[in-house]
Amino acid sequence: KAGVTQTPRYLIKTRGQQVTLSCSPISGHRSVSWYQQTPGQGLQFLFEYFSETQRNKGNFPGRFSGRQFSNSRSEMNVSTLELGDSALYLCASSSQGLAGGSAYEQYFGPGTRLTVT
Amino acid sequence: QKEVEQNSGPLSVPEGAIASLNCTYSDRGSQSFFWYRQYSGKSPELIMSIYSNGDKEDGRFTAQLNKASQYVSLLIRDSQPSDSATYLCAVYKGSARQLTFGSGTQLTVLP
Numbered sequence: 667k668a669g670v671t672q673t674p675r676y677l678i679k680t681r682g683q684q685v686t687l688s689c690s691p692i693s694g695h696r697s698v699s700w701y702q703q704t705p706g707q708g709l710q711f712l713f714e715y716f717s718e719t720q721r722n723k724g725n726f727p728g729r730f731s732g733r734q735f736s737n738s739r740s741e742m743n744v745s746t747l748e749l750g751d752s753a754l755y756l757c758a759s760s761s762q763g764l765a766g767g768s769a770y771e772q773y774f775g776p777g778t779r780l781t782v783t
Numbered sequence: 784q785k786e787v788e789q790n791s792g793p794l795s796v797p798e799g800a801i802a803s804l805n806c807t808y809s810d811r812g813s814q815s816f817f818w819y820r821q822y823s824g825k826s827p828e829l830i831m832s833i834y835s836n837g838d839k840e841d842g843r844f845t846a847q848l849n850k851a852s853q854y855v856s857l858l859i860r861d862s863q864p865s866d867s868a869t870y871l872c873a874v875y876k877g878s879a880r881q882l883t884f885g886s887g888t889q890l891t892v893l894p
Contacts, residue, residue: 699882709827709871709884722880756826768834769815769875769882774826 668693670759670775678781684745687778689757691738697763698740699772700732703754715740716763752782786810787874789885797893802859804888806872815875816848816855820868827871862892
């Protein structure tokens with residue numbers, strides 16, 4: 667089975683711009699979660715999509731949004747970029763994801779390294 | 784108190800030894816537990832998942848969960864230099880519906 671793919675792998679943007687990142691999950695997986703990883707804050711949960719619906723959301727401002735398509739591919743958008751948004755953005759693929767009483771195993775993609783200047 | 788705590792290390796062990804990595808969590812309602820390995824410049828890789836008290840073994844790796852004491856540990860037997868990485872503990876709480884990661888323990892296996 668092919669793994670999780672993310673595009674682009676590297677991105678440089680300027681403050682105030684917006685950016686869209688893409689994630690294709692493992693075939694058959696319906697859950698895609700997005701995480702931000704920085705040296706200072708570590709790995710933080712952004713949101714989870716399951717069957718085209720945002721099911722869970724972390725504690726991030728509304729500038730961070732996402733969507734999921736019928737083929738389970740997901741996009742994450744960050745508007746009005748700030749310097750502090752520089753980070754590694756990771757998506758994680760899971761068969762059932764964060765399903766209330768239990769969390770199914772999540773498999774990470776290679777990530778998108780975003781630098782905001 | 785952080786929700787998920789790990790010793791940041793660095794933890795150094797000689798090749799062939801057992802590496803022991805520990806993680807404590809604050810919420811008794813936590814239900815699912817995971818260990819990830821992350822090499823420098825790479826994304827996290829799932830090593831183990833554990834859902835009930837006790838030990839779970841997979842090759843050289845053993846995860847141990849004690850919900851009463853609120854800790855989960857990872858043992859790596861016969862440590863190899865290729866095991867040198869940062870190990871992340873992740874804990875899921877259904878009421879919060881999100882996976883919370885510890886800050887990671889950096890492990891170095893010395894040849």
